[in-house]
Amino acid sequence: MTDRRIDAKWWKSSTIYQIYPSSFMDSNGDGIGDLPGILSKLDYIKSLGVDAVWISPFYKSPNKDQGYDISDYQMPDPAYGSMADVEAIIKGCHDRDMKIIFDLVINHTSDQHKWFQESRKSKDNPYRKYYIWKPARYIDGERRPPTNWEATFGGSAWEWDETTEEYYLHAFVVEQPDLNWEDAEVRQAIYKEAILFWLEKGIDGFRVDVSSHYSKHEYVDAPIIKPEQYIQPARAKYVDGPRLREYLEEMQRETFSKYDSVTLAEMSGTRTLENKLDFVGESSKRFSMAISFDLATVDHYGREATYLWWKPYDLQEFKKITEAEQFLSGPNTDGWALTYLENHDQARSISRFMNDSPEYRTISGKTLAMYLLTLSGTPIIYQGEEIGMINMPKSWPEAEYIDAASWMFIQTVRDDIQKGVKGIAEEEAFESLQRIARDHARVPMQWSNDHSAGFSSSAKTWMRVNPSYKAGINVAEEEKDECSVLNFYRRMLAFRKEHSDSLIFGEYQNLEAETEKTMQFSKKSFDGETLFVALNFSGEQQKASLPDSKGELLISSSTHPDQEDILQPYEGRIYRV
Numbered sequence: 001m002t003d004r005r006i007d008a009k010w011w012k013s014s015t016i017y018q019i020y021p022s023s024f025m026d027s028n029g030d031g032i033g034d035l036p037g038i039l040s041k042l043d044y045i046k047s048l049g050v051d052a053v054w055i056s057p058f059y060k061s062p063n064k065d066q067g068y069d070i071s072d073y074q075m076p077d078p079a080y081g082s083m084a085d086v087e088a089i090i091k092g093c094h095d096r097d098m099k100i101i102f103d104l105v106i107n108h109t110s111d112q113h114k115w116f117q118e119s120r121k122s123k124d125n126p127y128r129k130y131y132i133w134k135p136a137r138y139i140d141g142e143r144r145p146p147t148n149w150e151a152t153f154g155g156s157a158w159e160w161d162e163t164t165e166e167y168y169l170h171a172f173v174v175e176q177p178d179l180n181w182e183d184a185e186v187r188q189a190i191y192k193e194a195i196l197f198w199l200e201k202g203i204d205g206f207r208v209d210v211s212s213h214y215s216k217h218e219y220v221d222a223p224i225i226k227p228e229q230y231i232q233p234a235r236a237k238y239v240d241g242p243r244l245r246e247y248l249e250e251m252q253r254e255t256f257s258k259y260d261s262v263t264l265a266e267m268s269g270t271r272t273l274e275n276k277l278d279f280v281g282e283s284s285k286r287f288s289m290a291i292s293f294d295l296a297t298v299d300h301y302g303r304e305a306t307y308l309w310w311k312p313y314d315l316q317e318f319k320k321i322t323e324a325e326q327f328l329s330g331p332n333t334d335g336w337a338l339t340y341l342e343n344h345d346q347a348r349s350i351s352r353f354m355n356d357s358p359e360y361r362t363i364s365g366k367t368l369a370m371y372l373l374t375l376s377g378t379p380i381i382y383q384g385e386e387i388g389m390i391n392m393p394k395s396w397p398e399a400e401y402i403d404a405a406s407w408m409f410i411q412t413v414r415d416d417i418q419k420g421v422k423g424i425a426e427e428e429a430f431e432s433l434q435r436i437a438r439d440h441a442r443v444p445m446q447w448s449n450d451h452s453a454g455f456s457s458s459a460k461t462w463m464r465v466n467p468s469y470k471a472g473i474n475v476a477e478e479e480k481d482e483c484s485v486l487n488f489y490r491r492m493l494a495f496r497k498e499h500s501d502s503l504i505f506g507e508y509q510n511l512e513a514e515t516e517k518t519m520q521f522s523k524k525s526f527d528g529e530t531l532f533v534a535l536n537f538s539g540e541q542q543k544a545s546l547p548d549s550k551g552e553l554l555i556s557s558s559t560h561p562d563q564e565d566i567l568q569p570y571e572g573r574i575y576r577v
């Protein structure tokens with residue numbers, strides 16, 4: 001048994017707040033969030049009680065994938081502001097005793113990046129080797145991509161380039177060519193441009209985008225699942241390739257470790273516990289923590305097949321995933337868990353896992369806060385989650401779903417139907433968008449009752465504002481209400497610090513509950529304090545199955561908790577036992 005508090009790095013006892021720059025706060029009335037907007041809200045973020053801020057990409061970008069297609073690693077996009085603004089944010093966070101984490105997108109660049117602009121010019125251009133170029137293949141005299149691989153959001157993963165008459169690889173959208181990590185010089189250029197530059201400026205770490213993608217498998221066809229067409233689902237071909245571990249160790253050694261910086265690695269490929277420990281165990285020297293996808297896809301049909309296909313989630317599976325993830329922070333490993341319910345790639349958690357109706361939204365949001373903030377490891381709160389924001393209205397038309405992943409998903413479904421591929425019906429596809437599209441998280445943050453939810457002085461915002469701000473889901477209203485989701489987050493964050501021995505560093509134990517509709521677990525500290533957490537995920541009353549004798553109720557997400565250990569619909573409770 002290890003006491004996990006010993007020598008714990010700062011990020012182990014931290015909570016991280018994630019900002020999506022285009023939708024956080026617009027300072028100049030152009031309808032797009034920006035860096036001065038972020039700066040103006042640092043006091044608000046600090047007031048929540050979080051310890052670190054992660055900002056999604058704000059670098060120069062043509063926004064084909066909302067900033068995850070970077071055309072200049074060392075410049076903020078002019079729509080967001082200047083380098084002076086970036087520096088002010090770094091300083092602003094540090095002045096408030098918060099750490100600052102940037103996004104690192106180095107599996108691919110934008111096709112507008114100078115490296116790619118050069119690379120596509122000629123086969124003997126010095127930058128040719130920066131990307132993955134392959135000749136066409138001819139089948140019955142017809143030109144085809146070099147392999148049958150499908151890109152993550154649909155369509156071929158290869159794009160034909162007229163100038164040099166070859167294909168380049170892109171795991172995401174066409175405008176996001178994959179970098180060629182196999183070349184040592186390319187890796188060095190990435191480290192220098194994208195990583196060391198910012199570490200030198202004093203940031204505290206990175207969230208590392210699709211970090212299991214850098215090493216590709218052999219360029220051979222993926223198995224045929226859709227015999228009606230050439231392109232086949234192929235995610236496994238560009239995730240977790242044979243040289244991944246080698247690259248990650250090199251990157252750690254040559255960049256992050258020199259600055260002792262934290263890394264939150266987005267690892268969609270890691271599934272088993274051994275696999276995760278391989279990447280985040282202290283002894284593995286790869287990353288600090290992994291953003292894993294198990295919980296994020298609990299309400300998706302197999303990611304391998306179709307990106308956004310929704311299915312109802314199963315609470316038993318939800319619990320199993322949580323337990324497995326918690327093991328990472330337990331006494332028998334050298335890993336560390338990272339927990340989240342939301343980010344810019346996920347729909348709103350109240351709408352997904354609880355009940356977003358006016359009657360139950362508040363208690364649902366508070367109970368999810370209790371889930372997130374009683375687990376061991378490092379939690380991430382996504383902007384708006386702390387005020388209980390919900391999905392876009394069901395009445396909104398397809399045109400409001402502007403994310404590439406959304407429209408490419410719908411397009412793939414329509415193509416499949418036309419070709420007679422067995423799969424999703426069109427209505428089912430639209431329902432999937434209504435449930436789990438990434439757009440839900442990307443609409444503007446709701447600050448007040450003012451027009452455009454106080455996000456912008458303009459009535460025209462880059463994404464439509466969710467009208468729910470008028471129903472009290474906004475910061476200003478929730479500030480005034482002692483029982484709001486917002487104030488509950490503050491309370492829970494303070495509570496988490498007070499009980500850090502059990503909540504952050506303690507041992508998680510899933511407890512058999514009398515009912516399948518609840519999740520009940522205990523958190524035990526190294527020195528013996530045990531807290532018991534009971535969360536009701538259903539719309540009916542349930543029993544809190546306290547272990548042993550009666551416990552002392554410390555917090556409830558209900559304003560009128562029952563005295564007899566009966567949980568109200570969607571209520572969560574913490575007891576000392």
Ligand code: NOJ
Nearest residue numbers: 065068105172209210345
């Ligand atoms: C993961 C990012 O979170 C997502 O928004 C993006 O589309 C892909 N990586 C590609 O960079």
Ligand code: CA
Nearest residue numbers: 026028032034
């Ligand atoms: Ca702006």
